[in-house]
Amino acid sequence: MAEEKKIIVDEDWKDEAQHEKEKLAEQEAVEKEEKEKEEEQKKEPTKLPPGDFAALMSLLTSQALFAMGLFEVEGQKKEPDMEMARYNIDMLTTLQEKTKGNLTEQETAVLESTISQVRMAFVKVTG
DSSP: OOOOOOOOOOHHHHHHHHHHHHHHHHHHHHHHHHHHHHHHHHHSOOOOOOOSHHHHHHHHHHHHHHHTTOSOBTTBOOOOOHHHHHHHHHHHHHHHHHTTTSSOHHHHHHHHHHHHHHHHHHHHHHO
């Protein structure tokens, strides 16, 4: 007599396989979402800081330091333009004179300190 073979179906492996598929699908969805966010950020224009007094001081200071050759752009060495540096320092001084009495104590202190430091850098570069 031939013995009948019984087929035993283990339902657990089906459940495990289904859970693994779900985990993979979730992981793919998360990765896709992150990739879409990165692409969106690349498309968005760079947000500029607010146009306030600190930004104006920073702009003039950066221009003065760049003109003195103290900043480099992408490793390119530039010859100092002391006339342009002096112009930007003069602009900071004009800003100080024209805003006298209209700034907070902190803004006044930062402006005075900035002008002093930029002037000292100018003397050091020219000296």
